[in-house]
Every structure is written in structure tokens, then in C-alpha cells.
Amino acid sequence: MLRVKAGDLDKMGLLFERYNRPLFAFFYHMTHNADRSDDLVQNVFYRMLKYRHTFTGEGEFRSWMYHLGRNVLNDSVRENKGRNNVDVSDLADQLGGGTSADGGFEQQQDKDLLHQAMAGLSSEHREILIMSRFQELKYEEIAKVLNINEGTVKVRVHRALGELKKKFFTNERR
Known part of the structure; x- marks a missing residue:
């Protein structure tokens, strides 16, 4: 550059x-x-x-x-007045751990639930998860992009993962 x-x-x-x-x-x-x-x-x-x-x-x-x-x-x-959707195919693998479901149907069901959970996140939470898990940016790099300190990035990723987990398990019970 x-x-x-x-x-x-x-x-x-x-x-x-x-x-x-x-x-x-x-x-x-x-x-x-x-x-x-x-x-x-x-x-x-x-x-x-x-x-x-x-x-x-x-x-x-x-x-x-x-x-x-x-x-x-x-x-x-x-x-575009906020018309953002999310694609989270294979998100389970990228977020770590994958799914423990046996068989393709249950795995697809988990992916669908994860898709719903990810779509329910705020754009800030979705963005920080995408940067850290999909783009594999280091926390230091994310801090520079977002113009915040590295500790704040860690907290935001932790909160975003917690929110994602909560939404995922709420959708799973339905």
C-alpha cells in the first residue's frame, strides 16, 4: 500500500x-x-x-x-435503511467446537438455530464475531479497526458469544 x-x-x-x-x-x-x-x-x-x-x-x-x-x-x-441479513453456514465450525449432533438432519437443525441466533444479534455483536471468528483477525487488529483498546475487544467478543449462546439455546427450546 x-x-x-x-x-x-x-x-x-x-x-x-x-x-x-x-x-x-x-x-x-x-x-x-x-x-x-x-x-x-x-x-x-x-x-x-x-x-x-x-x-x-x-x-x-x-x-x-x-x-x-x-x-x-x-x-x-x-x-439501505438497515436491510442486513446474515449468512452463518458453517458458523458452528468457525465459532469453534462444531456441533455434537449425530446425523445430517440434526446438524442442519443446529445450523438453522445458529443462523436464527446470529441474525438476532445486534450488528455490533455480529460484526465482532465475524471479525474474530470468520476473518480470524487478532484482537489487536480488531482494536485498531474499531478504534478501541484490546481489552474492550475481549470483553465485547465474550459478551457477543454469551448473547449468541443465550439466543441459540432459547431458539432450541422452541
């Missing part, structure tokens, strides 16, 4: 090749809409070019990229 900032715009293609899939996955998990996620990725890379002068190189590029991504997503949510 420092080369792009210095005017070597050809390096933007390399950044796109490396980071478009993880960024797409982040958006897809937040919106559950592939077309919208593609558009959001394109917007992030456009903003990278437009705001390349703001990249200092002091922090990690990924943190800066996800910070831009969050801004693009927030702008999109405001424009």
Missing part, C-alpha cells in the same frame, strides 16, 4: 488479488447478499485509492482496510 500511496498504482491489482476474498467474506457474512458484497468490496478498493494518502504504514494494512470496509458498510446500511 505504501507503493500505491507513492504513485505506483499498478500495485493496487496485487492488493486486490490478496484481499478481495477475505473482504468479500466479511461483507457476505454481514449482509448475506453476494451482489451487495461485491459492490461493497469494489467501494472499499475505490476508497483505498481515493484515500491512499491516509495510510501511514504504521499499523497493519489489514486493519486500515477493514476500517475502510466498516465505513463503507455503515454508509451502505444507512442508504
Whole structure:
């Protein structure tokens, strides 16, 4: 990114090749809409070019990229009046532990319950779980993206997991 900032715009293609899939996955998990996620990725890379002068190189590029991504997503949510859905297929594996269900039907049932629970979370809780579990960002990186300290990230992840667990087991009893 420092080369792009210095005017070597050809390096933007390399950044796109490396980071478009993880960024797409982040958006897809937040919106559950592939077309919208593609558009959001394109917007992030456009903003990278437009705001390349703001990249200092002091922090990690990924943190800066996800910070831009969050801004693009927030702008999109405001424009679309919050029509965000969540895709949590295979969420059980990514949250750790998987399911202990025997057979495909019970496993699918658990995934459906987890989908409902994830969809019931606030966007803040959903976002921090996606960053920490799907995108596998370190707490330090998440702290930079969210502009909070690392301890706060740990607390928020813990609370989000607790809320997810509560919603999951509430849905399971129904």
C-alpha cells in the first residue's frame, strides 16, 4: 500500500488479488447478499485509492482496510435503511467446537438455530464475531479497526458469544 500511496498504482491489482476474498467474506457474512458484497468490496478498493494518502504504514494494512470496509458498510446500511441479513453456514465450525449432533438432519437443525441466533444479534455483536471468528483477525487488529483498546475487544467478543449462546439455546427450546 505504501507503493500505491507513492504513485505506483499498478500495485493496487496485487492488493486486490490478496484481499478481495477475505473482504468479500466479511461483507457476505454481514449482509448475506453476494451482489451487495461485491459492490461493497469494489467501494472499499475505490476508497483505498481515493484515500491512499491516509495510510501511514504504521499499523497493519489489514486493519486500515477493514476500517475502510466498516465505513463503507455503515454508509451502505444507512442508504439501505438497515436491510442486513446474515449468512452463518458453517458458523458452528468457525465459532469453534462444531456441533455434537449425530446425523445430517440434526446438524442442519443446529445450523438453522445458529443462523436464527446470529441474525438476532445486534450488528455490533455480529460484526465482532465475524471479525474474530470468520476473518480470524487478532484482537489487536480488531482494536485498531474499531478504534478501541484490546481489552474492550475481549470483553465485547465474550459478551457477543454469551448473547449468541443465550439466543441459540432459547431458539432450541422452541
